[in-house]
Amino acid sequence: MKIILLLTFCLLITSCNPFAPKYDPNGFLSNTLLGNRNTVDGIFQFFKSSYELRDTVLYGKMFSQDFIFTYYDFEQSVPISWDRAQELNTTYNLFRNTQQIILDWNYYVQKDTTPLEASIIRSFNLTIVQNDNSVLTGTGRARFNLRRVKTEDPWEIYFWFDDSDF
Numbered sequence: 695m696k697i698i699l700l701l702t703f704c705l706l707i708t709s710c711n712p713f714a715p716k717y718d719p720n721g722f723l724s725n726t727l728l729g730n731r732n733t734v735d736g737i738f739q740f741f742k743s744s745y746e747l748r749d750t751v752l753y754g755k756m757f758s759q760d761f762i763f764t765y766y767d768f769e770q771s772v773p774i775s776w777d778r779a780q781e782l783n784t785t786y787n788l789f790r791n792t793q794q795i796i797l798d799w800n801y802y803v804q805k806d807t808t809p810l811e812a813s814i815i816r817s818f819n820l821t822i823v824q825n826d827n828s829v830l831t832g833t834g835r836a837r838f839n840l841r842r843v844k845t846e847d848p849w850e851i852y853f854w855f856d857d858s859d860f
Contacts, residue, residue, distance in 0.1 A: 728752065731848035734812055737840065738799045745797045748789035754782050758841070758850040765856040794823040803835060812840040812849065820858070834858020 729740030737756060744752035761778040776784070789795070796819075803815040815837045822830040839853040 731756065732846070734805065734807060734814065734840070734849065737849045737851070738816065742797045742799060745795050748792065748795060750782055750786045750789060753785055753789075754778075756849075756851050757781065758852040761850075761852050761854070763854050763856070765858075788822075792822050792824055794821075796821040796823075809845045810842055812838075814838045814840065818858075832859045 728743040729738070730736030731740050740752070741756060744750075744756070757778050759778060761781065762775055763777075763781045764773050764775040766772075767774045798819040800817040800819065803817060804813065805815075806813045815835055817833070817835045819833050820831070824830070835857045837853075837855040837857065838851050840849040840851055842849050
């Protein structure tokens with residue numbers, strides 16, 4: 695009887711390893727801990743997570759292939775725009791050259807949504823720690839246009855106008 699009990703115990707212990715969880719091909723992307731991109735609030739949480747983790751793989755998941763980023767250059771008195779590839783490259787360099795980024799999304803200035811389109815203006819606070827002697831802080835508003843093909847799809851940002859004091 696003791697041998698059967700011992701064999702059963704050994705079988706159970708070897709078939710269940712809590713330190714080797716089941717493989718998930720989507721990894722963190724299926725976990726809402728970082729933010730659920732199927733909701734408007736969730737995509738902002740995902741944005742915050744990708745910034746604070748300084749992860750361009752996560753960051754790139756939010757943007758459509760035809761994404762456009764725009765900001766107003768006050769020195770030249772013109773709007774400046776770039777595409778998804780340049781946005782990812784610029785953000786990669788930001789992430790690589792900082793020690794810490796803190797992004798806090800504040801209130802919604804505007805939040806117009808349909809099941810497949812959203813137009814959002816939201817205020818934020820941003821702190822960028824480059825090193826112990828260089829800390830940049832700023833506030834602003836960001837205007838986003840989001841879309842998705844089906845209601846069960848995650849939102850994608852296809853336009854971002856940055857209106858901040860950076």
